[in-house]
Amino acid sequence: MSFYGVELAxxxxxxxxxxxxxxxxxxxxxxxxxxxxxVALRRxxxxxxxxxxxxxxxxxxxxxALPNTAGCHSVKEAVTTAHMARELFxxxxxxxxxxxxxxxxxxxxxxxxxxxxxxxxxxxQVFPYMTEDLFVASKLLEAGCEVLMPWGAPIGSGRGLNxxxxxxxxxxxxxxxPLVIDAGIGLPSHAVQAMELGYDAVLLNTAVAKARDPVMxxxxxAQAIEAGxxxxxxxxxxxxxxxxxxxxxxxxxxxx
Amino acid sequence: MRIMLNGETREVAGPTLALALEELGYGGAIVATAVxxxxxxxxxxxxxxxxxxxxxxxxxxxxxx
Numbered sequence: 001m002s003f004y005g006v007e008l009a010x011x012x013x014x015x016x017x018x019x020x021x022x023x024x025x026x027x028x029x030x031x032x033x034x035x036x037x038x039v040a041l042r043r044x045x046x047x048x049x050x051x052x053x054x055x056x057x058x059x060x061x062x063x064x065a066l067p068n069t070a071g072c073h074s075v076k077e078a079v080t081t082a083h084m085a086r087e088l089f090x091x092x093x094x095x096x097x098x099x100x101x102x103x104x105x106x107x108x109x110x111x112x113x114x115x116x117x118x119x120x121x122x123x124x125q126v127f128p129y130m131t132e133d134l135f136v137a138s139k140l141l142e143a144g145c146e147v148l149m150p151w152g153a154p155i156g157s158g159r160g161l162n163x164x165x166x167x168x169x170x171x172x173x174x175x176x177x178p179l180v181i182d183a184g185i186g187l188p189s190h191a192v193q194a195m196e197l198g199y200d201a202v203l204l205n206t207a208v209a210k211a212r213d214p215v216m217x218x219x220x221x222a223q224a225i226e227a228g229x230x231x232x233x234x235x236x237x238x239x240x241x242x243x244x245x246x247x248x249x250x251x252x253x254x255x256x
Numbered sequence: 257m258r259i260m261l262n263g264e265t266r267e268v269a270g271p272t273l274a275l276a277l278e279e280l281g282y283g284g285a286i287v288a289t290a291v292x293x294x295x296x297x298x299x300x301x302x303x304x305x306x307x308x309x310x311x312x313x314x315x316x317x318x319x320x321x
Binding site for chain 1: 263277314316317319321
């Protein structure tokens with residue numbers, strides 16, 4: 001699997017927020033096998049310099065950072081944040097979030113397309129956080145995005161895939177575009193379902209960070225994603241309404 | 257001069273953004289800056305003169321999802 005020409009072995013991308021401690025964060029990232037972790041930019045205090053310690057942990061892990069524009073509600077805010085992220089993290093990658101509605105954290109799809117167009121023009125490699133809308137997907141691809149990241153459910157909700165039909169449709173329409181389920185995953189079974197639908201990767205945070213044992217949950221997700229990917233590659237059987245005996249009827253003895 | 261640093265009023269001598277950052281404890285730190293909502297690159301900081309009332313944002317890597 002590759003994003004913007006970068007080959008990755010792991011199909012799990014992990015967020016770095018809400019862990020009980022920096023040590024558990026590090027251990028969970030290692031246990032997950034993730035090669036890409038999401039990071040953010042926030043105000044730094046000159047007195048505590050808390051962000052410096054966090055960044056040194058991430059760098060020591062040797063993983064690739066995918067900075068986000070989380071919390072941005074306007075195109076200008078998202079574009080400025082992306083520029084600051086590029087300098088700070090030294091990467092053209094940006095997970096582009098333009099939030100449109102606060103209860104669901106649903107993306108502002110109009111602002112998203114506009115910001116994506118501006119940023120790709122500025123040389124960014126954009127990972128847009130979107131809904132499963134087909135038309136928006138085509139507009140984002142026209143804007144220069146080479147990866148799409150539809151939500152499974154609202155961020156942090158843990159509800160799984162709210163619209164499997166829509167996600168399957170998106171996969172079918174864009175068979176060659178790397179697609180990542182971003183947000184809403186709560187359980188490894190949700191990640192399996194995403195991979196069985198043919199999605200290329202899963203990005204999650206809260207499901208691991210808020211488990212009682214984040215390290216064990218990170219391992220569980222890694223295994224789930226491998227299982228789901230293998231199932232997709234194996235081409236599953238079609239479900240049917242009527243039973244069909246799996247044991248051959250021919251050769252059965254007459255005993256009754 | 258008086259500036260707004262990350263939303264809080266601070267008194268700094270400046271006169272440039274680079275010198276103000278040193279003064280405020282950010283010397284050597286990995287940060288990205290904006291002045292009045294516009295990105296100020298690291299390269300621009302030594303020549304960027306601050307003025308009274310400027311809103312300066314200093315951001316660093318932080319946990320994110």
